[in-house]
Amino acid sequence: MTNSIGDQLIRVDMTEHTVSIEAYPDAWKLLGGRALSAKILLDECDPNCDPLGPDNLLVLAPGVLAGSTAPTSGRLSVGGKSPLTGGIKEANVGGNPGQDLMKLGYRCIVVKGQPADPERRYALEVTGDGVQLVDADEHKGKWNYALIEDLAKTYSKTTSFISIGPAGEMRLKGASVACTDTEKDRHPARHAGRGGLGAVMGSKGLKYVAVDAARIPGRKPVDKGFYALGKKYTKTYIAGPGQEPFPKWGTSTGVEEANQLYTFPHKNRTEGRSPDVYTLDGMRIVESFEERGGGMHNCMTGCIVRCSNIVHDAEGNYKTSALEFETLTLLGSNCGIASWEDVADLDRLCDEIGVDTIETGAALAIYMDSGGLEFGDAEGAKRILHEIAEGTELGRAIGDGALAIGRKRKHHRVATVKGQALPAWDPRPLKAAGVTYCTSAMGADHTAGLVIEPGQPYEEAVRASQDSQILNAVIDSSGFCQFLMTNLDEVREFYGLFYGEEVTREQIADLGWQCLEDEWEFNRRAGFGKDDDLMPDCMKQDPIGPTKLVWDMDPELVSRIYTRFEPRDELFESRPS
Amino acid sequence: MPKVEVPPRYRGPTNGLAVIEVEADTVRSCIEAVEVQYPGFRELVLDPEGNQRRYVRLFVNGEALERDAVDTPVAATDCVQVLAAAAGG
Numbered sequence: 001m002t003n004s005i006g007d008q009l010i011r012v013d014m015t016e017h018t019v020s021i022e023a024y025p026d027a028w029k030l031l032g033g034r035a036l037s038a039k040i041l042l043d044e045c046d047p048n049c050d051p052l053g054p055d056n057l058l059v060l061a062p063g064v065l066a067g068s069t070a071p072t073s074g075r076l077s078v079g080g081k082s083p084l085t086g087g088i089k090e091a092n093v094g095g096n097p098g099q100d101l102m103k104l105g106y107r108c109i110v111v112k113g114q115p116a117d118p119e120r121r122y123a124l125e126v127t128g129d130g131v132q133l134v135d136a137d138e139h140k141g142k143w144n145y146a147l148i149e150d151l152a153k154t155y156s157k158t159t160s161f162i163s164i165g166p167a168g169e170m171r172l173k174g175a176s177v178a179c180t181d182t183e184k185d186r187h188p189a190r191h192a193g194r195g196g197l198g199a200v201m202g203s204k205g206l207k208y209v210a211v212d213a214a215r216i217p218g219r220k221p222v223d224k225g226f227y228a229l230g231k232k233y234t235k236t237y238i239a240g241p242g243q244e245p246f247p248k249w250g251t252s253t254g255v256e257e258a259n260q261l262y263t264f265p266h267k268n269r270t271e272g273r274s275p276d277v278y279t280l281d282g283m284r285i286v287e288s289f290e291e292r293g294g295g296m297h298n299c300m301t302g303c304i305v306r307c308s309n310i311v312h313d314a315e316g317n318y319k320t321s322a323l324e325f326e327t328l329t330l331l332g333s334n335c336g337i338a339s340w341e342d343v344a345d346l347d348r349l350c351d352e353i354g355v356d357t358i359e360t361g362a363a364l365a366i367y368m369d370s371g372g373l374e375f376g377d378a379e380g381a382k383r384i385l386h387e388i389a390e391g392t393e394l395g396r397a398i399g400d401g402a403l404a405i406g407r408k409r410k411h412h413r414v415a416t417v418k419g420q421a422l423p424a425w426d427p428r429p430l431k432a433a434g435v436t437y438c439t440s441a442m443g444a445d446h447t448a449g450l451v452i453e454p455g456q457p458y459e460e461a462v463r464a465s466q467d468s469q470i471l472n473a474v475i476d477s478s479g480f481c482q483f484l485m486t487n488l489d490e491v492r493e494f495y496g497l498f499y500g501e502e503v504t505r506e507q508i509a510d511l512g513w514q515c516l517e518d519e520w521e522f523n524r525r526a527g528f529g530k531d532d533d534l535m536p537d538c539m540k541q542d543p544i545g546p547t548k549l550v551w552d553m554d555p556e557l558v559s560r561i562y563t564r565f566e567p568r569d570e571l572f573e574s575r576p577s
Numbered sequence: 578m579p580k581v582e583v584p585p586r587y588r589g590p591t592n593g594l595a596v597i598e599v600e601a602d603t604v605r606s607c608i609e610a611v612e613v614q615y616p617g618f619r620e621l622v623l624d625p626e627g628n629q630r631r632y633v634r635l636f637v638n639g640e641a642l643e644r645d646a647v648d649t650p651v652a653a654t655d656c657v658q659v660l661a662a663a664a665g666g
Contacts (some may be wrong), residue, residue, distance in 0.1 A: 253632070257632045257661065261586060261587075453585035453588060454587075454588060455589045456588070474591045546617065
């Protein structure tokens with residue numbers, strides 16, 4: 001057992017079965033989360049390695065401010081080479097493990113190698129007494145909720161968990177990494193969903209990571225003004241945006257607005273609006289709280305947004321949590337499934353098996369569109385999710401995501417970029433979002449830079465996407481949740497007080513830009529080129545909305561994103577969408 | 578003439594225009610006047626019953642309106658601001 005506490009980095013070698021701790025470089029203090037993961041992967045991971053082989057790295061990196069008292073600052077980045085896209089991937093997740101790692105002084109965990117016996121399972125335990133690898137064969141194949149229930153019997157009540165379900169163990173390309181939330185039962189309902197990082201974790205034989213920061217207090221800032229800033233920010237947020245529908249009731253209540261904007265994809269994106277908007281609207285979930293219980297909560301300690309829902313069934317029992325807009329869209333409307341209750345069942349199944357709800361919803365819709373299942377067949381969809389866990393041929397294809405099932409079915413309408421399924425926010429009305437999908441190293445990822453501005457001139461859309469990508473790279477490195485809606489000036493103010501030194505506008509923008517450049521460089525070395533920045537044909541050919549919108553941006557114009565624009569005030573003052 | 582400020586996400590029907598001058602004397606008639614010029618705008622702000630949509634906030638000269646105050650009078654120099662709630666994933 002390796003024993004050391006401070007600002008440090010944990011290295012795990014799953015081939016040699018060793019754990020080592022090293023000092024965290026002071027030069028990296030403003031790196032965290034996504035930017036830290038990108039740097040480590042660019043420096044240490046062969047971009048041409050097999051994503052499911054021993055040379056890929058799994059990076060678990062909390063944000064810079066995780067573990068501090070800054071509001072809603074505990075998010076964790078999961079990074080690696082993606083088996084879904086073949087490029088660099090970062091998936092950002094809430095829950096408590098991120099801040100618990102930081103409270104113990106661990107800025108990052110880097111896992112390399114893989115066990116000689118692919119059937120073995122291991123766990124990493126991180127506590128105030130040190131870090132150790134332990135056997136976990138008894139938990140092999142367990143679904144996430146059953147796993148956590150069993151772990152809760154042997155670990156302390158203050159332990160948080162990072163885990164994979166059977167999909168990750170089967171190394172399916174849509175596999176997610178789960179984190180437990182703040183509830184007493186520690187639901188594994190927070191997922192680093194995109195890009196198949198659960199498969200990377202599975203390829204390392206790692207079933208779970210247990211982090212016990214016990215009752216260690218928050219990390220102390222150098223300048224005590226940090227506390228006053230946090231209080232002021234909290235007060236302003238709760239009085240303002242905290243009163244808005246979205247933070248009050250969660251992203252699921254964004255369904256109606258998205259539908260109005262023709263970005264609530266229906267039946268494999270053949271339409272931008274759904275006739276089932278009323279029964280899929282998150283307000284129906286909110287209305288269910290009165291009779292069934294459940295309600296809104298925060299997914300991580302210290303979160304002031306509280307946008308996560310706890311959803312109960314008709315008998316008043318817990319069903320699922322974090323039933324969000326993207327899930328209601330991709331597993332609901334996009335599959336022609338009309339009832340939020342059926343989507344809740346599907347969401348629970350995805351969380352149990354450990355697959356990304358966006359990728360899985362897109363895959364199911366392609367299967368339906370190709371005649372494999374009727375649109376709207378919710379029971380059929382649930383059966384298929386069970387097949388993922390069973391490892392049937394169809395289940396594996398769905399679990400491998402949209403492109404895999406699209407190829408298997410030889411289907412023409414497969415909306416992916418760099419192999420990753422498009423999320424709900426549609427690029428046909430939202431050109432700047434489309435620029436992000438085309439150019440982000442992540443593939444089609446709305447969290448990489450979402451701009452919701454229909455009718456925007458195309459040149460401005462490129463600029464807006466770049467600003468949004470820089471902003472989101474910084475936020476996903478900071479530990480802040482994007483839903484807190486901090487801007488760059490606010491992030492640098494928090495950084496400055498935490499470390500007791502000014503962080504300039506130039507420095508914070510450079511942090512974001514460098515993260516993007518590291519990611520783009522990794523992908524270039526992995527063989528990505530211009531052809532990987534193209535929107536699929538179905539987005540160019542299938543019109544939506546009354547004005548028959550299609551994706552028609554010139555790739556040459558889109559490629560201007562790679563040249564940094566002169567920073568403008570909007571870059572520092574804008575907030576994530 | 579009063580002006581209507583359109584939030585970025587509702588500029589689809591207005592072809593990207595952010596500020597539109599209208600001839601109108603209430604907040605509601607301002608929205609209707611924008612609709613005449615740019616069809617598709619009204620349904621983003623008002624539901625089929627003519628009520629303010631849940632995710633929309635309306636302001637006049639920076640002062641927030643109550644949700645049932647869509648018929649508030651406006652003067653020729655007033656500015657009606659439409660604000661959309663934050664989105665998410």
